[in-house]
Amino acid sequence: MRVRFTVNGQQHVVDDVWPGESLLYVLRERCGLPGSKNACEQGECGSCTVYLDGRTVCACLVAAGQADGRVVGTVEGLAAGERLHPVQEAFVEAGAVQCGFCTPGLIVQAHDLLENASGSPTDAEIREALAGNLCRCTGYEKIIEAVRRAAEARAHDAPTAEREAP
Amino acid sequence: MDFLRPVTWAEALEVKAERPDARPIAGGTDLMVELNFGTTRPTALLDLTRIDELADWERAGERLRIGAGVSYARVVGELGDLLPGLAIAARTVGSPQIRNRGTIGGNLGSASPAGDAHPPLLASDATVEVESVRGVRVLPIDGFFRRPKVNALAPDELIRAVRVDRASGPQQFAKIGTRNAMVIAVCSFALALYPAGRRVGAGVGSAAPTPVRARAAEEFLSGALDWAGGGPVDEEVGRRFGALVAAAASPIDDVRGTAGYRRHALAVMARRTLAWAWHDYREAGTACA
Numbered sequence: 001m002r003v004r005f006t007v008n009g010q011q012h013v014v015d016d017v018w019p020g021e022s023l024l025y026v027l028r029e030r031c032g033l034p035g036s037k038n039a040c041e042q043g044e045c046g047s048c049t050v051y052l053d054g055r056t057v058c059a060c061l062v063a064a065g066q067a068d069g070r071v072v073g074t075v076e077g078l079a080a081g082e083r084l085h086p087v088q089e090a091f092v093e094a095g096a097v098q099c100g101f102c103t104p105g106l107i108v109q110a111h112d113l114l115e116n117a118s119g120s121p122t123d124a125e126i127r128e129a130l131a132g133n134l135c136r137c138t139g140y141e142k143i144i145e146a147v148r149r150a151a152e153a154r155a156h157d158a159p160t161a162e163r164e165a166p
Numbered sequence: 167m168d169f170l171r172p173v174t175w176a177e178a179l180e181v182k183a184e185r186p187d188a189r190p191i192a193g194g195t196d197l198m199v200e201l202n203f204g205t206t207r208p209t210a211l212l213d214l215t216r217i218d219e220l221a222d223w224e225r226a227g228e229r230l231r232i233g234a235g236v237s238y239a240r241v242v243g244e245l246g247d248l249l250p251g252l253a254i255a256a257r258t259v260g261s262p263q264i265r266n267r268g269t270i271g272g273n274l275g276s277a278s279p280a281g282d283a284h285p286p287l288l289a290s291d292a293t294v295e296v297e298s299v300r301g302v303r304v305l306p307i308d309g310f311f312r313r314p315k316v317n318a319l320a321p322d323e324l325i326r327a328v329r330v331d332r333a334s335g336p337q338q339f340a341k342i343g344t345r346n347a348m349v350i351a352v353c354s355f356a357l358a359l360y361p362a363g364r365r366v367g368a369g370v371g372s373a374a375p376t377p378v379r380a381r382a383a384e385e386f387l388s389g390a391l392d393w394a395g396g397g398p399v400d401e402e403v404g405r406r407f408g409a410l411v412a413a414a415a416s417p418i419d420d421v422r423g424t425a426g427y428r429r430h431a432l433a434v435m436a437r438r439t440l441a442w443a444w445h446d447y448r449e450a451g452t453a454c455a
């Protein structure tokens with residue numbers, strides 16, 4: 001089966017896809033994009049989180065054929081060349097990365113939270129947004145802190161007009 | 167394995183008639199787990215995510231028709247006022263990623279006794295609209311669940327939508343699990359009040375081979391509440407209601423909990439949801455007065 005889709009702005013055409021294959025497998029094994037991690041293959045850990053038509057999903061639970069003609073965004077698409085995305089920067093600075101296995105999924109999910117949140121999310125909102133992403137190393141505190149930092153950085157960088165509006 | 171991708175509902179029904187062996191796939195949050203672990207190998211997958219009308223809901227007066235492909239995220243975002251019970255339940259499903267993808271139709275398709283959409287749909291008298299090239303059937307939801315993970319669909323049928331009236335009174339849902347997210351219910355309970363008809367609906371999840379309605383509990387409570395005066399619920403009424411809800415279940419011991427715990431928890435949830443819903447009912451009464 002042939003699957004054609006856009007990943008991080010680039011058109012991909014993939015042949016010989018087995019119809020029961022997941023989007024995660026196609027990204028990692030056929031598109032050379034191993035950023036999204038494969039841990040549980042049952043939607044429990046969130047390490048495979050990607051954007052599918054603008055919404056975050058577990059790539060392990062999307063059938064490859066369902067992504068045909070759709071727009072996918074992975075963690076590889078967030079940095080601008082060598083410059084990390086502010087969310088990635090915040091994870092590094094806050095010490096939110098230990099073994100790093102959970103990091104790509106958390107970065108994508110945190111990115112989604114900050115793109116869609118108006119103002120800075122509360123800790124409860126951050127925990128709720130990241131409830132489907134498991135980390136075995138950090139104990140989560142540094143991850144929450146990283147998201148807080150990224151939110152602050154974003155507020156700081158927002159256009160002046162927006163910030164000063166009553 | 168074939169991958170079939172109809173783009174219209176009519177085409178999907180034709181494909182299903184020709185290939186009754188094809189497994190429908192919507193959000194994939196149940197089916198992909200089975201595929202990833204090799205526990206199922208259907209001869210074909212029938213992708214329903216390209217059929218736009220399936221992923222939408224519509225309203226005609228008090229009647230709602232929720233397409234099978236409507237995700238939990240959309241129920242939470244769009245139906246909170248119209249169907250608060252279902253929306254509260256949807257909010258407890260999995261994680262944001264699962265709610266973005268998982269659908270009401272998929273929940274009914276899997277027909278797990280623990281499916282979180284089922285108790286609120288039972289409590290709110292929903293019907294399930296199923297269709298094949300032979301025609302449409304509208305099934306009352308309490309006849310839809312046949313056995314654990316088996317529903318009333320014929321091999322050539324697909325679930326088109328859920329039909330349900332918008333809430334005419336307070337609705338509540340409660341679920342027991344080990345954490346706040348990513349939890350298959352140990353047991354769950356949904357309550358709906360119908361002030362105009364002076365009756366209640368009660369749905370029980372994860373405590374019997376299928377989701378069930380607690381009929382005796384409904385009848386008892388409908389007659390025992392002070393609808394006209396809006397007076398407080400007598401403690402004994404709450405206890406009796408809880409006991410009748412627990413009696414409607416036929417739970418088992420499993421890894422998530424014992425039968426005894428489930429009965430106990432159901433009675434507690436029934437009392438609590440009643441207290442919350444009755445509070446809302448009285449508030450609404452004073453607001454109008």
Ligand SMILES: Cc1cc2nc3c(=O)[nH]c(=O)nc-3n(C[C@H](O)[C@H](O)[C@H](O)COP(=O)(O)OP(=O)(O)OC[C@H]3O[C@@H](n4cnc5c(N)ncnc54)[C@H](O)[C@@H]3O)c2cc1C
Nearest residue numbers: 043192193194195196197259260269272273275281282325
């Ligand atoms: C990590 C995780 C957490 C979860 N947490 C919860 C939870 O808290 N509560 C809960 O209730 N569930 C939970 N689930 C289960 C699952 O998300 C739900 O059952 C969901 O509603 C399934 O919908 P779907 O669209 O993804 O179904 P799919 O996986 O696409 O399909 C499920 C079944 O329904 C059939 N089907 C789908 N659509 C139709 C249709 N229109 N007509 C006929 N048959 C159809 C399919 O053939 C399949 O048998 C969880 C799953 C995961 C992976």
Ligand code: FES
Nearest residue numbers: 041043046048060
């Ligand atoms: S690998 Fe997809 S959620 Fe764990």
Ligand code: FES
Nearest residue numbers: 099102135136137
């Ligand atoms: S850093 Fe190791 S799993 Fe999160």
